[in-house]
Amino acid sequence: MKFRSPTDEPLYVALTTGHTCVISPEGDEIDQMFHREAISRGAVPASVTDEKAPAGTGFDRKQVIADAMSAMLDSGAEDEFTNDGKPDLRKLSGRTGFKVAREEADAIWAEVSAKD
Incomplete structure (x- = not known):
């Protein structure tokens, strides 16, 4: 599955197993083992459109x-x-x-x- 960084900076994901990956703002295909941690760090599935949410909503x-x-x-x-x-x-x-x-x-x- 393809994910992208929620900001203009790359998102670094590391697992306790020692595996790491980098998710760019443009989007990268990442292995399934990274999906849960990538989402918890704010990575966005590439299929999600970039509609602006109203200010003050979302997960902080x-x-x-x-x-x-x-x-x-x-x-x-x-x-x-x-x-x-x-x-x-x-x-x-x-x-x-x-x-x-x-x-x-x-x-x-x-x-x-x-x-x-």
Whole structure:
């Protein structure tokens, strides 16, 4: 199936198996093993037309992760955090419904923890 990057920049997809692929804004045919992760990172199937959605609609990955982290803080459950005080990626992924990379989580965590 062919996917394209949602922005003007290439979208890099890496799996825990070590497999990687790059999805260009023009669109690339990618192996089926990448489909789920590509969609979770915002890749758009090439068959989808480029109609502009009204402002403020759609999926905001960063906001979903930040909301999940805030909920983790509010719950007060110590098992949702690692020994160094960062969110446990397994628990965070369970709350968001998609896999979150450590680098992505750390960047958002810096913002969320600064607010509280």
